[in-house]
Amino acid sequence: xxxxxxxxxxxxxxxxxxxxxxxxxxxxxxxxxxxxxxxxxxxxxxxxxxxxxxxxxxxxxxxxxxxxxxxxxxxxxxxxxxxxxxxxxxxxxxxxxxxxxxxxxxxxxxxxxxxxxxxxxxxxxxxxxxxxxxxxxxxxxxxxxxxxxxxxxxxxxxxxxxxxxxxxxxxxxxxxxxxxxxxxxxxxxxxxxxxxxxxxxxxxxxxxxxxxxxxxxxxxxxxxxxxxxxxxxxxxxxxxxxxxxxxxxxxxxxxxxxxxxxxxxxxxxxxxxxxxxxxxxxxxxxxxxxxxxxxxxxxxxxxxxxxxxxxxxxxxxxxxxxxxxxxxxxxxxxxxxxxxxxxxxxxxxxxxxxxxxxxxxxxxxxxxxxxxxxxxxxxxxxxxxxxxxxxxxxxxxxxxxxxxxxxx
Numbered sequence: 319x320x321x322x323x324x325x326x327x328x329x330x331x332x333x334x335x336x337x338x339x340x341x342x343x344x345x346x347x348x349x350x351x352x353x354x355x356x357x358x359x360x361x362x363x364x365x366x367x368x369x370x371x372x373x374x375x376x377x378x379x380x381x382x383x384x385x386x387x388x389x390x391x392x393x394x395x396x397x398x399x400x401x402x403x404x405x406x407x408x409x410x411x412x413x414x415x416x417x418x419x420x421x422x423x424x425x426x427x428x429x430x431x432x433x434x435x436x437x438x439x440x441x442x443x444x445x446x447x448x449x450x451x452x453x454x455x456x457x458x459x460x461x462x463x464x465x466x467x468x469x470x471x472x473x474x475x476x477x478x479x480x481x482x483x484x485x486x487x488x489x490x491x492x493x494x495x496x497x498x499x500x501x502x503x504x505x506x507x508x509x510x511x512x513x514x515x516x517x518x519x520x521x522x523x524x525x526x527x528x529x530x531x532x533x534x535x536x537x538x539x540x541x542x543x544x545x546x547x548x549x550x551x552x553x554x555x556x557x558x559x560x561x562x563x564x565x566x567x568x569x570x571x572x573x574x575x576x577x578x579x580x581x582x583x584x585x586x587x588x589x590x591x592x593x594x595x596x597x598x599x600x601x602x603x604x605x606x607x608x609x610x611x612x613x614x615x616x617x618x619x620x621x622x623x624x625x626x627x628x629x630x631x632x633x634x635x636x637x638x639x640x641x642x643x644x645x646x647x648x649x650x651x652x653x654x655x656x657x658x659x660x661x662x663x664x665x666x667x668x669x670x671x672x673x674x675x676x677x678x679x680x681x682x683x684x685x686x687x688x689x690x691x692x693x694x695x696x697x698x699x700x701x702x703x704x705x706x707x708x709x710x711x712x713x714x715x716x717x718x719x720x721x722x723x724x725x726x
Contacts, residue, residue, distance in 0.1 A: 333360025334688040338514065340364065341415050342396065343424035345372040347469065347499035348530070349453050350392040352506040353423065357395035358681040358690045364419070364706055365396045366412060368403070369723060371699040381673050384699050390670075394678065395693030399707070400700035402723045403434050411707060411720035416441045416448065418710050421510055423451040427464055438525040447523040449513040453506050457529035467530050472498035476534045481542065484556070486563030502533045558611055564618030567647045568625040575630045577637060577644040579621060581607065587640040592624070670695045 338361040342353045350365075350372065357363045365372075374392065375384040399415075401408040413436070416422050422441055424431060431437050438450045455467020470492050473479060478497070479490030506528050513526055541560060545553025559565060567574040579588050585604055589597045598604055603613040603620075610617050625633060630646060637644040648656060654677075659665065663680065670676050673695075681690040707717045 332688055333358070333690045334685070335511075335514075336360035336688075338362065338421065339419045340421040340423060340510075341366060341412075341419040343422075343426060344453060345425065346374055347388070347392060347496050348503045349423060349425045349506070350374070350389075351500055351503035352453070352510070353396065354392050354394060355504075355507050355681075356510065357693050360688070360690070360693075361421075363396040364415060364702075365393065365398045365697065366415070367398055367400050367699060369400055371400070375699065385673055385696070390673065390676065390696045391679075393696040395695075396697055397702035397706060398697035398700055399703040401703075401720065403436070405723060407716075407719040407722065409435055411712065411716075412436060413441070413444060414710050414712065415706070417444045419445070419448065420514065421449045421451060423453065423506075423510065425453040427466075428452060428454065428458070429464060442523060442525075445523070447517060447521070449510060449517065449523055450525040451506065451510050451513070451528065452526065453502065453528050453530070455529065456531045457527060462531065469496040469498045472502075472530045472534050475531060476538045477542075478538065481538075481556075481561060485561040485565065498530055498534050501537055502528065502530045505533050559614045562614045562618055564615060564622060568622055570625055570628060570630045570633060572629045574647040575625060575633050575644055576647055577621075577625070577633070577642065579642055584642050585610075587642055588621075591636060591640060666692075668695065672698060 335356060338356075340353060340356060340361050340363050342349065342363050342365045344350055344353060345367075353361075353363050353365070371384055372389060372393070374389040375386055377386040377388045380386040401412055403409055403412060416436075428437065432440075438452075441448055441450055455472070456462035456465055473492045474490075476498075479492055482493070483490045509526050509528055513524060517523055541557040542555050544555050544557055545551050546555050567576050579585055582598075586595070586598050589595055589604075602609055603616055604610060628636075634644055634646065653659070654665070664682070666678050666680055667675055668678060676695070678692060680692065683690060703721055704717055707720060712720070
């Protein structure tokens with residue numbers, strides 16, 4: 319699949335993308351999360367950083383400068399090269415790296431890259447088979463095009479904080495995880511992988527634009543456009559179950575439980591547990607999915623006081639016996655000790671050359687023939703600069719010129 323780049327690959331696992339080289343200019347979360355997954359799949363990820371490095375290097379906690387926890391978790395399995403792209407020699411080196419790469423991915427505003435001579439046309443001119451992926455905030459052609467975009471901004475403009483308030487929050491709040499960055503990062507993985515397959519079929523490279531706003535709008539409106547999906551409208555917005563103020567973990571006598579009494583069989587089983595088997599048919603609020611959806615607040619309100627009568631462990635056992643979906647409510651510390659994650663070996667520990675013993679999350683998927691795996695630890699800033707430039711045939715003198723400002 320690669321353009322003579324397999325000889326440079328550090329992907330030693332035999333994963334499905336082994337032999338693919340990706341020049342990665344992304345920073346923060348969205349792009350690095352995507353390229354981390356591609357690294358797990360066997361791709362050789364060359365992380366091209368500015369002299370100061372990816373900003374996430376500075377987000378603590380950390381043991382050593384420039385090696386913050388978020389950076390470690392989103393950049394394992396990559397190699398780091400530092401180039402000051404304001405310098406002609408560094409830009410020339412970046413183009414040479416693009417010449418030997420299968421994918422060029424960035425989350426820099428396109429105008430800025432064009433000014434540096436690293437836009438799609440310039441890169442495709444030296445490597446017509448390149449997959450050039452731009453992970454941007456807003457699609458070109460719209461009035462927001464070129465504006466800065468961060469997770470909080472995208473969550474806000476697609477209405478997530480408003481949904482939080484409409485579902486019972488006191489004020490609009492962002493979700494306490496970068497849902498836009500990670501969701502669009504996953505989307506980016508799919509687009510890059512699909513483009514690589516298309517190139518195998520056609521022999522041609524291409525540019526891809528993945529805009530955060532549009533991708534997350536699709537994500538949110540897929541549920542909440544609701545009656546506004548029709549013209550004329552058949553009701554208002556919102557998937558009513560998702561914005562019910564009572565859609566939350568249920569309180570039990572000693573804590574909380576996550577239970578979803580959802581379809582007809584679940585409700586029949588629940589009424590059997592209560593000793594009221596006829597209630598499913600007698601009470602029209604519960605007798606169909608449509609009725610429950612229309613009366614969702616009353617449905618949740620009916621269940622809540624009942625679940626307060628027993629301990630969490632008792633309800634988990636009862637629900638398991640009756641095939642009603644239920645799980646305990648974890649905290650982050652208890653998630654790290656979850657018995658299922660222990661069963662499947664989700665976490666592994668390794669010794670980072672500079673950061674010591676680290677807990678890492680293994681790729682969650684399983685492959686029968688081309689397994690994915692973590693390729694290595696997150697790199698120190700510029701750790702592989704000379705190694706990478708040597709691989710593409712640059713002389714020692716040319717390497718010194720390309721890296722000149724790095725040594726000042």
